[in-house]
Amino acid sequence: MLAILFYIFAAITLAGAVGVVVARHIVHAAVQLLLTLLGVAGLYFLLDAEFLAAAQLVIYVGGTLVLIIFGVMLTSNLGTRLLHATKIESAVVAVAAVCLLSALGIAIRATHFASVPRVIEVDQSRQLGYSLLSDHLLAFEVASLLMLAVMIGAAYLARRRPKDEV
Amino acid sequence: MIGLQHYLILGAILFVAGVVTVLTRRHAIGILMGIELMLNAANLNLVAFNHYAAGPAPDGRVFALFVIVVAAAEAAVALAIFLNFYSNFASVDVDRASELRG
Numbered sequence: 001m002l003a004i005l006f007y008i009f010a011a012i013t014l015a016g017a018v019g020v021v022v023a024r025h026i027v028h029a030a031v032q033l034l035l036t037l038l039g040v041a042g043l044y045f046l047l048d049a050e051f052l053a054a055a056q057l058v059i060y061v062g063g064t065l066v067l068i069i070f071g072v073m074l075t076s077n078l079g080t081r082l083l084h085a086t087k088i089e090s091a092v093v094a095v096a097a098v099c100l101l102s103a104l105g106i107a108i109r110a111t112h113f114a115s116v117p118r119v120i121e122v123d124q125s126r127q128l129g130y131s132l133l134s135d136h137l138l139a140f141e142v143a144s145l146l147m148l149a150v151m152i153g154a155a156y157l158a159r160r161r162p163k164d165e166v
Numbered sequence: 167m168i169g170l171q172h173y174l175i176l177g178a179i180l181f182v183a184g185v186v187t188v189l190t191r192r193h194a195i196g197i198l199m200g201i202e203l204m205l206n207a208a209n210l211n212l213v214a215f216n217h218y219a220a221g222p223a224p225d226g227r228v229f230a231l232f233v234i235v236v237a238a239a240e241a242a243v244a245l246a247i248f249l250n251f252y253s254n255f256a257s258v259d260v261d262r263a264s265e266l267r268g
Contacts, residue, residue, distance in 0.1 A: 002168060003167065003168050006168045006172065009199075010172075010176050013176065013180065014176070014179060014180075017179070017180050017183035017184075018183065020183065020187055020199055020200070020203060021183050021186050021187050021190070023204050026193055026195060026196055027196045029196060029199055033202065033203070035198050036180070036203065036206065037206065040180075040206050040209070040210060042244070043173070043176075043213075044213055046168075047173075047213050047214060047216075047217040048217060049213050049216075049217070049227050049230075051227070051231075052213060052227055052230055052231060052234075053223075054190055055231060055234055056234065059234050059235070059238050060202075060234065060237070060238075063238055064202065064237065064241045067241050067242060067245055068195060068199065068202075068241065068245070070197075070245070071195050071245040071248055071249070072195055073236060074249060074252070075194075075195070075248060075249065075252040075258045084211060085189075085190040085191075085192065086258065089189075089190065090190060091185055093189045094186075096185075096189070097182050097185060097186045100182055100185065101179065101182045104178035104181070104182070105178060108171055108174045108175055108178065113170055113171075113218070113219050114219060115170075115218065115219060118203075124224070124227075127222075127224050128224045128227055128228065128231075131223075131225070131228055132228060132231070135225075136228050139228075139232060143232060143235050143236075145216050145233075146236070146239055147235070147239060150239040150242050150243055151242075151247070152246075153243055154242045154243055154246040155246075156248035157243070157247060157249070157250055158245075158246040158249050158250070159248060165226070
């Protein structure tokens, strides 16, 4: 049952990823990216990371992707100009991609990963929360400062400014 | 039986798709999408290792959570920069961003 679900979610993820690579239009690529993000959220569920799956759905799908689509619409050049690589560039990238993928695949097949017997926890989200506010408290606070800086910085960068001031 | 290696292979394919997107796109937002693909691949690896090979500690999931947060921050700043770039050059083609070339 879990294997079937894994293959379904993996197929969704891969279909979206391939779609992002080959999409001719940037909005189509955004829709394919949505598919990938949903598939990865499903895989998080299979890996017993329910909180992460929810965060993926809320932050990535609800936040980042909407932001990207807004960016596409605000900067749309009416979509007439094709912004694609030339044939030679595509060929070089394809060769590099095959090399990288085979290197990663060989490394993954050849490595023996130590398997730790899993402890069945009662409540993974509770454990995650405790860990976040004890062991990783500093990173947690730094992340909140980062969010503040990003909020101010993005608002400053994207403000409407007079024509003569560059 | 689905094991760690299935997830690692899937993450590798996802990562390579992101690399190809970054290398072939000239649309700035397309490149951003490629980066999101790569971040998702890394996150998938972190969560898979946490599930199969890390015992009871939730560190991998905590890292993945921070990666999601930083990715959202990165997307916000990148889009603000793209808006500026668009208003100055009337384009989102990254090859046109060559003002600082010596």
